[in-house]
Amino acid sequence: MKLDFRKLLSLFLVVFTVVSCTSVRNFTPKNEQIAFLSDVHLLDIYGEFSDSDYKGILNPYDGKYTLARTMKSQLQSTRFFNENYFAFLAALDDVVKRNIKTVVLPGDFSDDGQPINIRGLKNILNDYSKKYGIHFIITTGNHDVAKPFLTDSGKTDFLGIGGRNQVIMSKAGMYVPKKSDELPAVITKDVGTMGYAEVLDELGDFGFFPKKTDLYWETPFTNYNSDTYSFEKALEQSTLEKRTYAIPPYNNQIPDLSYLTEAQKDVWFLAIDGNVYVPKEAAKAHPENPSNYNSANIGYNQVLTHKKHLIAWVAKVVQEAKKRGKTLIAFSHYPMVEFNDGASPMMKKLFGEDKMQLHRVPSEEVARIFADAGVQLHFAGHMHINDTGIRKYKNGKGLVNIQIPSLAAYIPGYKILTIHNKNKMQISTVTIDSVPGFKTLFPLYEQEYAYLKSIGDPDIWDKGILESKNYHEFTNLHLKELVRTRFLKKDWPEELKDFMLKATVKDLFAFANVSHLNQEKFKNENWTGFDMIFDFYRLYSADELALKDIGKDRIHQYKIIIDSCIAHYKQNTEPTTTETSFYEFCSIFKSFLNGAPSDNFILNLRRNTITN
Numbered sequence: 001m002k003l004d005f006r007k008l009l010s011l012f013l014v015v016f017t018v019v020s021c022t023s024v025r026n027f028t029p030k031n032e033q034i035a036f037l038s039d040v041h042l043l044d045i046y047g048e049f050s051d052s053d054y055k056g057i058l059n060p061y062d063g064k065y066t067l068a069r070t071m072k073s074q075l076q077s078t079r080f081f082n083e084n085y086f087a088f089l090a091a092l093d094d095v096v097k098r099n100i101k102t103v104v105l106p107g108d109f110s111d112d113g114q115p116i117n118i119r120g121l122k123n124i125l126n127d128y129s130k131k132y133g134i135h136f137i138i139t140t141g142n143h144d145v146a147k148p149f150l151t152d153s154g155k156t157d158f159l160g161i162g163g164r165n166q167v168i169m170s171k172a173g174m175y176v177p178k179k180s181d182e183l184p185a186v187i188t189k190d191v192g193t194m195g196y197a198e199v200l201d202e203l204g205d206f207g208f209f210p211k212k213t214d215l216y217w218e219t220p221f222t223n224y225n226s227d228t229y230s231f232e233k234a235l236e237q238s239t240l241e242k243r244t245y246a247i248p249p250y251n252n253q254i255p256d257l258s259y260l261t262e263a264q265k266d267v268w269f270l271a272i273d274g275n276v277y278v279p280k281e282a283a284k285a286h287p288e289n290p291s292n293y294n295s296a297n298i299g300y301n302q303v304l305t306h307k308k309h310l311i312a313w314v315a316k317v318v319q320e321a322k323k324r325g326k327t328l329i330a331f332s333h334y335p336m337v338e339f340n341d342g343a344s345p346m347m348k349k350l351f352g353e354d355k356m357q358l359h360r361v362p363s364e365e366v367a368r369i370f371a372d373a374g375v376q377l378h379f380a381g382h383m384h385i386n387d388t389g390i391r392k393y394k395n396g397k398g399l400v401n402i403q404i405p406s407l408a409a410y411i412p413g414y415k416i417l418t419i420h421n422k423n424k425m426q427i428s429t430v431t432i433d434s435v436p437g438f439k440t441l442f443p444l445y446e447q448e449y450a451y452l453k454s455i456g457d458p459d460i461w462d463k464g465i466l467e468s469k470n471y472h473e474f475t476n477l478h479l480k481e482l483v484r485t486r487f488l489k490k491d492w493p494e495e496l497k498d499f500m501l502k503a504t505v506k507d508l509f510a511f512a513n514v515s516h517l518n519q520e521k522f523k524n525e526n527w528t529g530f531d532m533i534f535d536f537y538r539l540y541s542a543d544e545l546a547l548k549d550i551g552k553d554r555i556h557q558y559k560i561i562i563d564s565c566i567a568h569y570k571q572n573t574e575p576t577t578t579e580t581s582f583y584e585f586c587s588i589f590k591s592f593l594n595g596a597p598s599d600n601f602i603l604n605l606r607r608n609t610i611t612n
Helices: 005-022 084-097 115-132 196-208 231-236 300-306 309-323 344-351 364-372 442-454 463-467 471-491 494-502 505-511 516-521 529-550 552-571 577-593
Strands: 034-036 057-059 064-066 102-106 135-139 154-159 165-169 216-218 244-247 252-255 259-264 267-272 327-332 377-380 387-392 398-403 413-419 424-431 600-604 609-611
Touching: 057 442, 084 115, 084 471, 102 327, 102 377, 115 135, 115 196, 135 196, 135 259, 135 267, 196 252, 196 259, 216 231, 267 309, 300 309, 300 364, 309 327, 309 364, 344 577, 364 387, 364 398, 442 463, 463 471, 471 529, 494 529, 494 577, 505 516, 505 529, 505 552, 529 552, 529 577, 552 577
Parallel strands: 034 102, 102 135, 267 327, 327 377, 377 398
Antiparallel strands: 034 413, 057 064, 154 165, 216 259, 244 252, 259 267, 387 398, 413 424, 424 600, 600 609
């Protein structure tokens, strides 16, 4: 029988349409994607205090009262405090344009868990939910719940009248004035740091509590499964009192906001609360006092020692997901895999174990344990870097950790996950280069700069940052100032630092023993040792996203220096201290240049492979 191709095609299209229309939120690359926005660090610059008449300072640019931090404080921090407010809105607008309906926030969504900023975040999330139908799923980071319980706090570096510092505290008497002419401190509970109870009360609608529309929801402490699930059971077991664990060594009861949700059919989102608050000795007698606990900023190294119940729960969730044919997406604030392209051991040798945030690098045991538990794909933040960490083991298990860049640092961006099927995932990185309104506060910074200049402040910041043409350039100059004023002073060995800061490109070629032919080829280059250090930090922060900023020619020259240095050092029987340090620096730099793809790539979870 001869087939009519056109009729056959028509029949296929009818069947396809019926299947597509009756399926419940099936994930395809064309109509469903998930956005991951981490380390937003929202400071609600237009927020209002609930218990104080203080409004901030009037901005001549837009006529609005503004609660902003000083530029000096921003350039001494690893993140912006103010402009990321505009960057967050720009990123959400980009999500809207792409018609993405699921957005995950893996922690540090607030400046420091202050009520005014948590309320501001809640308002923004509710606004985008109502206007565009976006479903937000979030978990806490160390800046959202600094201590497990409500804590008095504040900041001494808000921008005040005339460019001066304005102290704002949650309790009177917390701050002792250092100068007689300081502005009077503002007192408001809205700058304290929320504990778990307060954050849960404000943000429970964004995953922390079950919804009637959820197909499934559980915590590490619930006693039902998918077969016996009901919304009423989930709601009854979702209270904070029923979500605590005994933390060693004194077995104090601490909340844990981990949860699993099936917000759309056959996709499970596993939100792991990796915050660990190790008790101090005083916590044994006074477990309710927040000051008796260390801050949570280490992550999974302490989960292995103080929060072991999560490992068993994760393994159980993985098995249930496989049994029921669910696609499992795990996320938390903290990385599960080393994020320095394998260079962490060398970095510890060069800089020291307590430098370059190396105390936050997860041990190899972390990756192995969670891979053995069955986690294959995990999204994390915390480090403000763009990176992909991969571990593959002989038993066939493997784990891919995706580090999401921060919107408050270089290079600002977010990740998009497209699920082609259970085994094939695509990861894309969106950089937020253009941010409407990012110059809004510049007139206030002009006032600050004028004041600092008038008093002869020795640590006055580089005003060139106010000439930034876009947000990308703004974050680039922010990193450059950090390198100049903080990282070089804090992290670098003196001999290597002195050598690099004095070195010209010719000096570096000669020191690395580069051939005379290559030295002659690049004799007209005029970059310096500081430029190489700065590009080192750009790669450390943004991985392959930084390659465009650095440029192909410069990268080529760095590779010549690095390869020559490493080859020469291996032949050097009596290297000097500086030669050894430069060799270690070049080895780390080479690792950064040869990391796994971190921009746009395909994951094959069945084979544990990545394709660029």
